[in-house]
Amino acid sequence: MGENSSPRRIRADAERSTARILEAAETVLAADATASLERIADAAGLARATVHRRFASRTALLDALAEQLSQRYLGGLAEARVKTAPPLIALHRLTEIVFDLKLCHRFAVQLTAALTPAVLDGLDLLFARLRDTGAITAVDPAWCRQVYLALLHEVHELPTDSPTLASSATAEETEAKINLLVRTTLGALGGSHGATALHSPASAASGDVRPVDHGS
Structure with missing residues (x-):
């Protein structure tokens, strides 16, 4: 049970992080279309490494939006x-x-x-x-x-x-x-x-x- 639930929990955490990043990106980029991934990470309240893990580049983030x-x-x-x-x-x-x-x-x-x-x-x-x-x-x-x-x-x-x-x-x-x-x-x-x-x-x-x- 523990072995099966752990991957599910990791996936759920990743999905929540992705949702927070996209929500923050929408807000930040609406105010400044040139904003960096670092500013978006700060707005999402996440480590910058987390954002870079989810989206390797700004283009990847825009594609997701x-x-x-x-x-x-x-x-x-x-x-x-x-x-x-x-x-x-x-x-x-x-x-x-x-x-x-x-x-x-x-x-x-x-x-x-x-x-x-x-x-x-x-x-x-x-x-x-x-x-x-x-x-x-x-x-x-x-x-x-x-x-x-x-x-x-x-x-x-x-x-x-x-x-x-x-x-x-x-x-x-x-x-x-x-x-x-x-x-x-x-x-x-x-x-x-x-x-x-x-x-x-x-x-x-x-x-x-x-x-x-x-x-x-």
Whole structure:
């Protein structure tokens, strides 16, 4: 029993140390993207040798941060049910999740390596479904995804006192940004006024999401 439990305990300790390092790295690098492994070790409350044992180089640490965020993106795609939920509801829910991740991972979201092929495929599937239901008219899911990601950055960076946010029906800043991003994305990709109105939380909660008839 003792022989079996010791390796498990060592693995558990290593996992806890790794989690502490990644958490500290996220905080430290968000404040100073050039911070050294030594500063990250100090912030994690660990010996510098421990950090170097887990991550042989700064590049290895950045790769781990990107991988961690990629897994959370994949979890967000699953939670938003991009494969099965009505696509307008999935788009709104996914946007909520991504805004949450941007708040918690201010440094890692800048790492393009986090956008793995699996993450990009999930986004492309969502935009293909939006097109198929008539919510947008743009035919290339990859282009739709690029527009969405570009707008995501711009909307997230909007200052609190932006007139664009002031025109929102909600006083809550994050919700106003989510609504703005979804509405602007749909409009940019050829959605009609009816489609952009259907993304609202009230519509999502009631399930009142219908394909848009572009012939009317």
